[in-house]
Amino acid sequence: MNPLAEKYLRKEFLPFLFCPGCGDGIIVHSFLKAVDELGIIDDLAMTSGIGCSAWIPVYMHADVLKVLHGRAIPAAIGLKASRPSRKVVVFSGDGDCMAIGGNHFIHAARRNIDMTVVVVNNQIYAMTGGQVAPSTGVGSRTQTTPYGNLEKPLDFCKLAIGAGATMVSRWSTAHPKELSRTFKKALNHKGFSFVEVVSQCPVQTGRYILGSGSPQFNLQWIKDNCLPAKNPAQWAELEAQGKIPVGDIMQVEKSEFMEEVARMNQQVKEAAAQGGEN
Amino acid sequence: MIAAEKIEIDSRYCKGCMLCGHVCEFDVFEVGQTRSALDYLMPRVANLSNCKLCRKCQTFCPEMTLSVVAKKKKEGGV
Amino acid sequence: MKKGRIKVMLGNEACAEAAILAGCRFYGGYPITPATEILEAMSRRLPLVDGLCLQMEDEIAALVAAVGASVGGTKSMTATSGPGFCLMQEAVGLAVAVEAPVVIVNVQRGGPASGQSTSTAQGDFYQARYGSNGDYSLIVLCPSTAQEMFDHTIKAFNLSERFRIPVIILSDEVVGHIREKVFIPEAEELHFVERKAPTMPMEQYLPFKAEENGVPLMAAFNSGYKVPMISQAKSLNGNRGNAKEAAENIRRIVAKVEDYMDEFAEVQVYGDENAPTAFVTFGSLCRAARSAVDMGKEIGLALRSVEVKTVWPFPDKLVRDALAGAQRIVVAEMNLGMMKREVERVIRQPEIEIELFSKIGGIYPQPQEFLRFLEGKR
Numbered sequence: 001m002n003p004l005a006e007k008y009l010r011k012e013f014l015p016f017l018f019c020p021g022c023g024d025g026i027i028v029h030s031f032l033k034a035v036d037e038l039g040i041i042d043d044l045a046m047t048s049g050i051g052c053s054a055w056i057p058v059y060m061h062a063d064v065l066k067v068l069h070g071r072a073i074p075a076a077i078g079l080k081a082s083r084p085s086r087k088v089v090v091f092s093g094d095g096d097c098m099a100i101g102g103n104h105f106i107h108a109a110r111r112n113i114d115m116t117v118v119v120v121n122n123q124i125y126a127m128t129g130g131q132v133a134p135s136t137g138v139g140s141r142t143q144t145t146p147y148g149n150l151e152k153p154l155d156f157c158k159l160a161i162g163a164g165a166t167m168v169s170r171w172s173t174a175h176p177k178e179l180s181r182t183f184k185k186a187l188n189h190k191g192f193s194f195v196e197v198v199s200q201c202p203v204q205t206g207r208y209i210l211g212s213g214s215p216q217f218n219l220q221w222i223k224d225n226c227l228p229a230k231n232p233a234q235w236a237e238l239e240a241q242g243k244i245p246v247g248d249i250m251q252v253e254k255s256e257f258m259e260e261v262a263r264m265n266q267q268v269k270e271a272a273a274q275g276g277e278n
Numbered sequence: 279m280i281a282a283e284k285i286e287i288d289s290r291y292c293k294g295c296m297l298c299g300h301v302c303e304f305d306v307f308e309v310g311q312t313r314s315a316l317d318y319l320m321p322r323v324a325n326l327s328n329c330k331l332c333r334k335c336q337t338f339c340p341e342m343t344l345s346v347v348a349k350k351k352k353e354g355g356v
Numbered sequence: 357m358k359k360g361r362i363k364v365m366l367g368n369e370a371c372a373e374a375a376i377l378a379g380c381r382f383y384g385g386y387p388i389t390p391a392t393e394i395l396e397a398m399s400r401r402l403p404l405v406d407g408l409c410l411q412m413e414d415e416i417a418a419l420v421a422a423v424g425a426s427v428g429g430t431k432s433m434t435a436t437s438g439p440g441f442c443l444m445q446e447a448v449g450l451a452v453a454v455e456a457p458v459v460i461v462n463v464q465r466g467g468p469a470s471g472q473s474t475s476t477a478q479g480d481f482y483q484a485r486y487g488s489n490g491d492y493s494l495i496v497l498c499p500s501t502a503q504e505m506f507d508h509t510i511k512a513f514n515l516s517e518r519f520r521i522p523v524i525i526l527s528d529e530v531v532g533h534i535r536e537k538v539f540i541p542e543a544e545e546l547h548f549v550e551r552k553a554p555t556m557p558m559e560q561y562l563p564f565k566a567e568e569n570g571v572p573l574m575a576a577f578n579s580g581y582k583v584p585m586i587s588q589a590k591s592l593n594g595n596r597g598n599a600k601e602a603a604e605n606i607r608r609i610v611a612k613v614e615d616y617m618d619e620f621a622e623v624q625v626y627g628d629e630n631a632p633t634a635f636v637t638f639g640s641l642c643r644a645a646r647s648a649v650d651m652g653k654e655i656g657l658a659l660r661s662v663e664v665k666t667v668w669p670f671p672d673k674l675v676r677d678a679l680a681g682a683q684r685i686v687v688a689e690m691n692l693g694m695m696k697r698e699v700e701r702v703i704r705q706p707e708i709e710i711e712l713f714s715k716i717g718g719i720y721p722q723p724q725e726f727l728r729f730l731e732g733k734r
Contacts, residue, residue: 001288005342010584013595014291015316016341021295025340045577047424058584063577065427065454066586067420068446074384074417078424078432079577081382081408086428086578107413176337202295216300219338261408268403 004032008041010061017055021215023173023199023222024056027120030176032060034183045086047075049101051093052127052201053120070101073108076115084258087187088115094135095125098154102134109163109192113257116186116193119156122201123209130204140209157249160194167193167251172226173200174219175246182248191256198226198244282329283349287320291343294318298335298344304328307335360541367505368435368532371461371525372397374509375433377543380459381407382425382432384418386440389473390529391463394435415440419447419460426456427585429576431513435461438480439470441487448522449488452609454585455564455572457516457551459509461525463532464639466718475718476529478639481694484524485668491606493613495620496524496668500642502536504665514549515620519613520571526667528690530640530720554581562592564605570612614669622665623674631658633730634682635713636675636699638664640720641688648726657727670698679703688713688726 009028018024035041044062048054050069057064067075072090080088090097097105097119105117124142125131131144134154141148160168167189171179179197186193200206200218207213210221229235229245238245285306287298292314298321299307306329310322329346336346365373372394375383383402385395399409412418415436422432436444441462451458466472467479484496495515497508505527512523554561554573563583564572575581584594589602597605626642627649637645645661652659662678664671679685679699685708687696693712700710713729715721 001286001291002336002339002342002345009342010595012593013584015293016291018340020293020318020340021297022340025342026338029337029339029342042580043578045428058586061582063582064584064586065424065577066584066588067423067454068450068587071416071420071447071450074412074420075424075427077410077412077417078382078384078421078426079428081410081421082425082428082430082432083578103413104417107417215295215297215340219297219300265403265406269406272404 002029004029004036007036008032008061009059013059016059018052019203021200021202021218022052023122023197023201024053024120026173026176027118027179027197027199028056028059030180031056031118031183033180034187038184038187040087040187043085043087044089045079046089046091047072047079048091049096050127051096051125052122053091053093054096056091056120057089070096070099070104072096073101073104073117077108077113080113080115080258084114084262089187090115090117092117092119094119094121094123094156095133098134098156098159106159106163109160109165109194111257112164112166112191112254114191116189116195118195118197120197120199121156122199122205124201124205126201126204130208136209142208156196157194161250164192165194166191166254169194169248170196170198170246172198172222172244172246174223174226175228178228185248185251189251191254198222198246280331281349282326282331283347285323285326285329285335286345286347288343289314289320291341292316292318292320293341294320295340296321297338297340301334301338303332303334304330358541358545360539360545362537362539364535365502365538366393366532367499367502367527367534368393368463369397370502370506370538371435371509371527372401373538373540374506375459375513376401376405377546378510378513378548379431380433380513381405382422382430383407383409384412384421384425384432384434385409386412386415386418386436388415388437388440390465390532391435391437391461393532394461394463415443416447419444419458420450422458423447423451423454423456426458427454427577429579431457431517433459433461435463437463437465438467441480441483445483445487448494449490449492450587451522452488452492452494453587455520455574455609457520458522459512459516459525460522461527464526464528472718474529476640476690476720477716477718478528478641478690479694480526481667481689481691484526491610493610493669494521494524495519495613495666496526498526498638498665498667499531500640500663501531502534502538505531506538506540510546511620514547517549517551518571519616520551520574521613526639528640530643553579558582563594564590565592566608566612570608570615617669617671620666621671621674623671623678624663624665625660625678626663627653627660628658629660630681631660632681632683633659634679634685635659635661635726636664636679636685636687636695637661637689638667638695641690644721644723645688645726647723651723651727664695667695670702672702675699675702683708684711686711686713686729690715692716
């Protein structure tokens with residue numbers, strides 16, 4: 001057993017419910033590596049919704065609230081509001097966060113509330129058996145687009161930037177080291193950080209879209225298609241070539257929501273103390 | 279000398295996806311004949327001496343069930 | 357004599373006042389008529405006590421955030437009206453499943469759909485009880501005055517903490533918007549209930565194992581217990597349960613409320629307790645019914661009004677007792693006979709036909725209408 005698993009997983013919950021070769025376990029590992037290096041397991045408060053990736057935090061020996069489909073972010077906001085010193089992390093999938101939970105995502109990013117949202121993008125609704133997702137490519141055949149998908153996929157990173165996230169990154173399960181480094185950065189970032197992880201789903205995406213259910217084939221596909229971009233120009237170039245650019249796209253410093261709340265509360269209380277109770 | 283003492287694969291959790299063998303650049307693994315507790319054919323460590331301790335197999339194992347144990351340095355060694 | 361002060365305030369304001377006193381420090385809301393005053397009051401008041409009132413992107417997020425805050429160890433609430441209450445239903449089930457104490461106020465308005473936003477109604481009677489999926493139980497309180505908006509809010513927080521459930525205050529437009537005298541006791545005059553936290557070492561703590569009172573100990577997040585809280589049917593340690601564990605989990609979350617109804621169920625009788633004619637009412641209609649009882653007394657007509665304060669779980673025994681000896685039973689409500697069905701279920705006397713005095717469309721009935729109904733039907 002991996003030493004990190006020995007140290008941080010709930011043994012009584014194992015094995016993972018993930019299918020053989022699923023990328024979610026690789027993400028658990030990358031995340032725990034970052035948590036281990038930062039030594040913050042006791043400060044973590046994680047939430048997730050519904051879907052394969054929503055089970056990622058449940059296996060970690062930490063405080064975890066797994067809620068309804070799409071609602072991980074509001075639950076995380078409640079936890080953060082309840083005690084701002086928490087390190088709040090949301091694990092979500094492409095359907096969970098961007099379809100049913102899209103509205104929550106936009107508004108949490110807009111507030112720049114301090115939390116890390118991890119979206120595992122496997123380009124499909126996997127747990128329900130392989131239906132089209134907001135990230136599924138045009139033409140892809142899934143269980144609900146048997147004649148090919150007509151809808152254009154959503155670029156999560158651009159949405160995050162547009163909505164006001166202050167740290168945006170995309171990596172893949174073929175880049176676990178980089179992913180772990182980015183998790184560390186995101187956990188240290190003050191504000192809304194967004195990490196998209198392109199992940200393999202051999203059973204659904206592999207079989208129905210890519211043409212093979214082999215875990216090796218699917219990981220190799222990710223490796224061949226997710227290419228690191230060092231700057232925006234390279235990013236755009238890779239996109240033009242039909243590849244999936246990965247990298248730490250942006251990070252800026254902006255006032256964080258809960259700090260603003262604390263400041264406002266202080267001001268309001270002082271004013272009330274001077275003016276007497278209204 | 280960089281070398282692995284052993285590569286442990288926990289038979290309780292292995293699902294036989296063989297990503298360890300896929301990411302290994304040094305042909306350490308092959309498909310084995312024994313089955314894990316979950317009834318999957320487990321990888322077998324065929325060429326341990328090839329291992330360069332890059333730990334890619336450990337990083338990529340989706341069940342976090344594999345661990346590479348390095349050889350301890352000899353006493354008095356540098 | 358309790359220490360306190362008297363203030364003239366809206367029912368909705370009284371609710372916010374009580375929430376602050378009860379220790380509510382997180383409010384997730386979304387504007388909706390006729391409940392908005394609660395959100396507005398909380399956004400003024402919470403910063404003064406280091407709380408946070410957050411106007412969310414929708415009612416779903418409002419209640420889910422309140423559940424999140426509650427799990428984090430903070431007393432929290434939300435308020436809404438019918439259309440928003442519809443959106444909240446999934447999160448009512450969530451609060452039930454993760455056993456998070458939370459208070460939900462539904463200031464009812466006309467329905468279905470957008471209905472009549474500024475008019476009163478009592479059509480969410482069943483929705484408050486059965487709105488979410490699956491088997492569950494919760495407590496629903498029905499205030500009929502601004503004072504009761506205050507009292508029931510305190511009670512709702514106490515019951516939610518005691519039972520680890522969502523408690524719904526099923527108010528309506530009349531009660532939310534009535535402006536009348538409210539007695540606000542000093543905090544030390546009030547009794548507050550807090551959830552029980554575990555004290556044993558983490559290794560011995562089973563997050564969903566019930567104590568003697570049917571309710572598990574609740575460890576706040578980041579208090580050293582590393583709780584797995586999933587919205588699925590679960591085993592005692594918090595993992596997905598097998599069929600047997602799931603069944604036990606569901607049975608327990610229902611029984612922990614319904615086996616302890618004596619602690620909270622409340623039915624009041626106004627007027628002549630032995631009167632042959634009885635009204636059965638809840639919420640704002642108690643007010644008109646009381647006036648009707650008084651008017652009846654003036655003309656020598658003995659009447660009683662049975663006021664159901666805790667409508668869910670429906671207090672079968674208390675209602676049966678309060679209606680003992682009644683020859684004529686009229687259920688008065690602002691819907692097409694929802695509570696009538698419950699009364700019919702409880703009063704199984706073939707010789708008594710349960711009658712319905714129903715008022716819908718948003719016009720609050722005059723007391724005289726109750727008396728005219730009694731004349732007209734017989």
